[in-house]
Amino acid sequence: MSTLLALDASSSACSCAVWHKGEVISRFALTPREHTRRLMPMIDEVLAEAGLMPADLDALAYGRGPGSFTGLRIAAGVAQGLAFGLDRPLIGVSTLEALALAAHRQYHLRYVISALDARMNEIYVAAYRCQDGRLTQVLDETVMPPEQLRIPLAYQDADWCGVGSGWALWDAMPTLVQAALSQRLPDLQPDAADMVRLAVDAFEAGDGQLAHEVVPVYLRDQVAWQKR
Structure with missing residues (x-):
């Protein structure tokens, strides 16, 4: 059974979740403007609680948008860095x-x-x-x-x-x-605990990509380009 880590910073919430042996271990916090400081400790916490090392992961996932431009770039940077360093596939999940x-x-x-x-x-x-x-x-x-x-x-x-x-x-x-x-x-926020469930299905269907191939989805950029 696959083991995946997902993270998200697309909104005012910051979250991280690991899927291991069919169970989800997660962290979620409303931390506006603190995503950069909070995300890595969350990753360490969920891996430790699951008894995992980063090398135990089969793939990684992140909230690829749409959402906050800054938050999406933070999550993409962390997820791509981890996936590249571990030589693992990366999956972008829709918020x-x-x-x-x-x-x-x-x-x-x-x-x-x-x-x-x-x-x-x-x-x-x-x-x-x-x-x-x-x-x-x-x-x-x-x-x-x-x-x-x-x-x-x-x-x-x-x-x-x-x-x-x-x-x-x-x-x-x-x-x-x-x-x-x-x-x-209206108060429901994107959460890595849901993203990791979607990512497991995508990964087991063969949808993982190389780290540099996965990019955030902004939507507004696409619309602006079409208008021009």
């Missing part, structure tokens, strides 16, 4: 997918719209259908003003939940979106 898995795993929700506050009156957003721990993306990751959000056409009658900081912009959401949601969890 929006991790949010959806958290909602499904903790609250048994089946239809989840993950949204993160992208600042400048925009949100990073994607939607998922969740069943038995498996996620199917039904709305591609994108960045948009909250006023432009729409429920996927094939799932107009589903019972949706909104998760993530983007739902703090509730008042700007279209009335049809508001009507489709039965609940909101």
Whole structure:
């Protein structure tokens, strides 16, 4: 069975988790502007609690975005440095997918719209259908003003939940979106404990990459490039 380490610094939270023998050992803390100082000690703590050395890892993963530009670069730098030094594959995990898995795993929700506050009156957003721990993306990751959000056409009658900081912009959401949601969890943050679960599936499906090939996903850069 694979042993993986995941880390995340994409939001105001900093987290780290190890998957070992089918169990997750993790650390999570709301530490705005302290990610650089807190991340490495967290890694040492989870490895020690699991009784592991870095060389015992089969692969590493990190929250590849979207999220805070600075936080994504911090996590990418640490993860790539470790993966390169250990000669292990690296997996970038979507922060929006991790949010959806958290909602499904903790609250048994089946239809989840993950949204993160992208600042400048925009949100990073994607939607998922969740069943038995498996996620199917039904709305591609994108960045948009909250006023432009729409429920996927094939799932107009589903019972949706909104998760993530983007739902703090509730008042700007279209009335049809508001009507489709039965609940909101705006305080839920991306967490390495969910990312490591997604990374295990990706790794065992053969999705690991060389450390230098994995890059953060900013979304806003992509949109700006398309506009130019």
